[in-house]
Amino acid sequence: MQLLHCYISEEDFLFVINIYSSCLQIKHMMAFIEQEANEKAEEIDAKAEEEFNIEKGRLVQTQRLKIMEYYEKKEKQIEQQKKIQMSNLMNQARLKVLKARDDMISEMLNEARQRLGNVAKDPARYPALMDGLILQGFYQLLEPKVTIRCRKQDVQMVQASIQRNIPVFKAAVKMNIEVRIDQDNFIQPDVSGGVELYNGNGKIKVSNTLESRLDLMAQQMMPEIRVSLFGANPNRKFLD
Numbered sequence: 001m002q003l004l005h006c007y008i009s010e011e012d013f014l015f016v017i018n019i020y021s022s023c024l025q026i027k028h029m030m031a032f033i034e035q036e037a038n039e040k041a042e043e044i045d046a047k048a049e050e051e052f053n054i055e056k057g058r059l060v061q062t063q064r065l066k067i068m069e070y071y072e073k074k075e076k077q078i079e080q081q082k083k084i085q086m087s088n089l090m091n092q093a094r095l096k097v098l099k100a101r102d103d104m105i106s107e108m109l110n111e112a113r114q115r116l117g118n119v120a121k122d123p124a125r126y127p128a129l130m131d132g133l134i135l136q137g138f139y140q141l142l143e144p145k146v147t148i149r150c151r152k153q154d155v156q157m158v159q160a161s162i163q164r165n166i167p168v169f170k171a172a173v174k175m176n177i178e179v180r181i182d183q184d185n186f187i188q189p190d191v192s193g194g195v196e197l198y199n200g201n202g203k204i205k206v207s208n209t210l211e212s213r214l215d216l217m218a219q220q221m222m223p224e225i226r227v228s229l230f231g232a233n234p235n236r237k238f239l240d
Helices: 002-005 010-122 126-141 152-173 212-228
Strands: 145-150 177-181 194-199 206-209
Touching: 010 126, 010 212, 126 145, 126 152, 126 194, 126 206, 145 152, 152 177, 194 212, 206 212
Parallel strands: 145 177
Antiparallel strands: 145 194, 194 206
């Protein structure tokens, strides 16, 4: 102790102690500050990580929704295209069915037209039919003068029918009628039979040939013909 007193005074010793103590305090303060800085840095890192995860989740969710929306839109487009294609196929099939039905009806009417010639060849049916065609023509025209055109081979039959029907017409409508057969212009030879009637000046015509009567009957009975051939249409609400 005496040696120390030789070199360091008590004041210097206390000064050294104070400095050492201050250094310790500073060291503790630096450690505390460093610890707080580390804790703050960890807190900042954790918060940054949390915000990053939140932002990443938001971006992922946004992109996922966009992808889902994109594929939902594509799916709807594909579904719409399928519906359009199915509708087109159904329409094409329906048109084919309708065409096949129309072809069948046309074939049936053509066959009926071919059979009309047999009617004109029947001596029991044709004169009675001729009476009805001529008398109906008189009623449709209601003219005092009538000109009749017929097939060349039917002139005598038509003349006899005129003589039978004029009294019937006069009794029914109380009107005189003058009828002549046009022997300069006959019905076309490809016509199966029947007559054409004209008024006095030739401006009004009533076609009562067998073909015209068949066409009129087919037009009027077409709904019934279709039902008989193909059955009732479930989509049809009105039959008139």
